[in-house]
Amino acid sequence: MEKKYEALKQQLKQQLLTGKIRPGEKLPSIRTASERWNCSTNTAIRAYQELEKEHLVYAVQKSGYYAVLRPQAVTRTGAGQGQIDFSAASPDPEVMPYKDFQHCLNRAIELYEDQLFTYCDPQGFYSLRRELEKHLAHSQVFAQPSMICVVSGSQQALHLLSSMPFPNGKSAVLVEQPTFHGMVRTLQLLGVTTYGIGRTTAGIDLDELEQQFRSKPIKFFYTMPRFHNPLGTSYGAEEKRQIARLAERYGVFVVEDDYLADMETSAKADPLYSYDLSGHVIYVKSFSKIMLPGLRLAAVVLPPAVMETFRLHKASADSSTSVLSQAALELYLNSGMYDHHAAMVRERYRTRMDALAAACRRHLDPSIQCPAAHGGIFTTIVLPKELDAHDVIAALHQQHVSVRSTDQNYLPGLGRDNGLRLSIIQTDTDKIEQGIALMAEACRKLLQKRKQEVAWRIRPD
Template identity: 50%
Template sequence: MKEYTKVMNEIERQIEDGVFRGGQKLPSIRQLSERYSCSKSTIIRAYSELEKRHLVYSIPQSGYYVVLKKVDSEQTAGHSVIDFSSAAPDPELFPYLDFQHCLNKAIDMYRSHLFTYGTPQGLPSLLNVLCKHLANHQVFTSPEHIMITSGVQQALAILTTMPFPSGKQTVLLEQPSYHLMIQLMECYNIPVKGITRSESGIDLNELEQLFRTGDIKMFYTIPRFHNPLGTSYSEKTKKAIGELAKRYDVYIVEDDYLSDMETDTKSDPIYAYDSSHVIYLKSYSKILFPGLRVGVAVLPPALRETFSVHKRLSDIDSSMLSQAALEIYIQNGMFERRKQKIKTTYHNRMLKLNHALDTFNDTEDIHHARIRSGVHTHLLLPETLHVPTLLKRLSKQRIILKEIEPSYLPSFEKQQSMLKLSITKVAMDQIEEGISTLFTEINKMRRLS
């Protein structure tokens, strides 16, 4: 038996025996390394395997914790971590048994295709299913326009590095924006510019000027449930962005990663207003589970061949097993049932969060955005409030939040201090306690200053 397996089995046994309970922080990597007289890499591997089994989860710069099971919730209330920082889906909502059934059925149905190289574009039968599925989001397309990627992250990496027909080089990002997109720009040394996005939207005059004069090849935007703001563009703004893109030959990369969380039936993507200059991206990680690694890119004709070449060279093809299982999952109605369950769960948590913010935010200089759907919102903080100190004080109270510094380009001047509040890992009965403690700590800091 390998060394990491011994450690993993011992931790799992202690969890089963109740030595470590749901929500409890586990010993650090250094502590376990000393206890078992092994390397830190061995402990990291053991924790990684336990994460895959959904027995533990990690919080950056905090440590590893036992997953809080429903059967433990009443016993551990008041003692577990309240994590407002995580963007990952709630493991309690993962469709374990349903998807296991789909994986088994996929192997039976597609056994001659799953264990050989597939096609860079994707499983043909899934492409046909996705055309009908995307139409529910007002994205009307045909199979030849769709490319399956290993998550949306792969699509972003290809788009930022591949040449565009216009010959332009610069990528335009909303500020703030998705933090891994910012890291991608830095990693590949891509020319990049930023444009301010706030709760009220974006300055369309500034956007037009940048499109006209800024050598912009593509504008990466999250119109719906923006990460990290949580806000959405109005339909008027989305139409205007599509019109400007067509006028100035700039491609819009529309990251619609939370489209399944939408509760407004009249809300359409930018793609619905102009498909000639919009690259539509959809993720299945948030509605199912991150390990699925299936993303969808709907590409304009002018970009398809170049994108396909880069995709083929990066991974030959995306997981055929995941694609086949997803096809079955959608076809048999499981996806729609799952979507309604998770949308209702997150919607109720957001309503609870809004109520808690309205109740406990009695300050005049801290603004909270009211977000009806999605999975996160944000707080605007005064410059006089030292955010790192606040985060440390909250951490001691077992409440985890993140500042959004990584969501800004290093060269972009941040307008105001901000905190992101996510509800994906926070139980309903934890939300009020967490927000109450947050503002209690803020008021304590003010009295001490």
């Protein structure tokens, strides 16, 4: 039999979702609710608390419960209403854990008081680092707090690592081609000598990697072993083992950007860090994609040979990462809310990625190379040479579909594919289907136009 609080919750939920109770409106008081629905005050309290857990209502002390301003009512920062957004990189506002994190912020202030409003260790708030030790161990990254540094987003870690000296005495950086565009920008801005090595959906040429490690002054190799941005693909165990072996052999460090660690669905997919026996892998984990990028929080695990220099550079950049954000993250992790939230997000994005792959197979011309990604949030489709990625982007723009070319994922002057990066992070399954159908139509028209132009050119007068 359905419990009484559950029945009341469902009734209220219906009213909240249909707008009968409007966003921001105060709900009946507990007493009124218990009279109106003929139940005990405890039942009414429980129903309201359950709605609060689902973020449909929020409590204001000494005032009562209010309907949450639903995310649909909030203007998205990326694409506007009616847009289909395949270009976004920040999490879907509908899955951001605002309320839970707000609880953690309040609790952190109660618990740590003045400690949060003063300078802290540049390496990070100690009790967060202790919590991170446990958290990282779940993904086979075993590191004591002394090896962990909290940074203001993984972008900061990439910037600091790119600019600081390394104990191997070398100064160039090797990146996959394509790679994360934020890293390309950083290396260019800093004027770091940068080499590229091809990475395709099939992986990386390990002989070439060895040749580059042997012959070039590389301080580190920057890689995204898991759910690569923009390809979406991951390295297998053997590739990770070999990269770690080559790093040790040639004294080259590896910076492993595990920006989507929490999206992993396979229990066997360990990070490259776990294959490193010689202290050459620097592990970077962002908390941006899974929760709230505005917090600017990421963790870096560094071998002792690199930690001191990194610490100095971190302190010189911003003294330390916001202590309030760090303490709230500690409580968010410790309470189990993080794991709960990550499981929900993982499932949601996995469904979207599956929908994207199926829609591409269903709609796109066979001359377009379909996504090879399994999981994550990004994938790349490669267009045939008759199609210019920028023409496709322009045609889709007219249809209110936004998508990005992979141009900015390449170092200037090196060869590039004719690719489009597709992101599902802010696009639901129905929009994915619609967007890919529009993309297929745009490509078909452009291909037809191109064929006509060629036919005109070769027609005898």
